[in-house]
Amino acid sequence: MKKHLFILSLLLAAATQTGAEENQPHAAGIESDGYVWNAMYAEKLQALSARGDALRGEIAFEICQGCHRATALGRPDGSYPRLAGQHATVLIKQMTDVRAGRRDNKKMFPFIDKHAVTPQEIADIAVYLQALPVPPDNGKGDGNNLARGEEIYARDCIVCHGNKGQGDSARFYPRVSGQHYKYLLRESILIRNGDRRNANPDMVSTIKPYDDKDLQAVADYMSRFAP
């Protein structure tokens, strides 16, 4: 009985969360015809061509620390990814895609939206994060299937994500080394299922054939690259 009351009060609390929570906009993504990966809309171009300043970026990043943590190392449970050491180009693409509603992220949206962060600050944050150190204490998988992970990675992922998981800044391919296993796994599944709507179609067709067990193996393998 008590338990039921407790659940009821939780439900009520959730139902009364009215307020003015801002909804993330919705832009057409990979699910739509004529999707162009990494289309260069105005704001993305503006942030990419702005000259970022790491000192200003450190200050602007304060607004993000409540989730991504002070050193941008995220959380090993994968709830919040590491941003430290990621390529500035990749970071700018992801931030502007979330603002435009091309990558869904309701939790983060109010803190990255226009009234919270300017396009210049996006550029500043990106250069600040790119230069942060990446210690090897990221979350890892269980280590049981690494041979299978290596096989998949070498065959299908290495072309874009690199032999050390370093990605490719000029092509907007993310670095995967030093990232938390659970985040890598979640994104692999989202991308495979077409649920990360700003994904790269070539990666989607590459990753399509793999089941969850394979993706666990390859995410575990990627999480073990020396950062």
Add this chain to the structure above:
Amino acid sequence: MSGCDFWGTNVKRHQITRACLFIGALFGATPGWSADAGELAGSICMACHGEGGNSVVPNFPKLSGQHATYLEKQLNEFLSGKRRNDVMAPILDSFSKQDVPALAAWYAAQKPTPGTVGDPGLLAAGKAIYEDGNVETGVPGCMGCHQPRAQGNARYPRLAGQHQAYTLQQMNDFKSGVRDNDKGKVMRAVAERMTEQEMQAVAEYMASLQ
């Protein structure tokens, strides 16, 4: 802006300004506040905000040791109507925009007294919210903006040692939108995701910090 160059042109103030500039030159830095701000605080604001800004009434915020940037923003926004409160409203005739920097600097320079913990049983839960937030509901840890010991900085207010009742009121006002002057709308986004229990626990924890 330094505390010595914002006064109006009446003669007495003008003289003080010059004395101030002189003292400032002597010490290489101008003090951020004047005797006038202290007088105003002592005659009018003290009734509610306490001696040296250390309010003893749970509904009236402590102002001592708060960052001057934040205090200036709040006072200017009370004056402009961007932040509204029935209790503060009648007070707004007693000072003007010109007085704001000095008042802010005066309160920022006062030493805060420690807060009092009401329910120690809530501290552990409060600390968890303060540092880690709530991953399920997307509440960010408060620490990210308000700093590890709730000491704040030039961009985010100090919350350490504040009265629970005041903190709780602000959280609920952000949540309902009654208070909507938060920079970047971020506090509304934070508060909207929180339950009453979480707010109580975190208010208790912040009161315990110095």
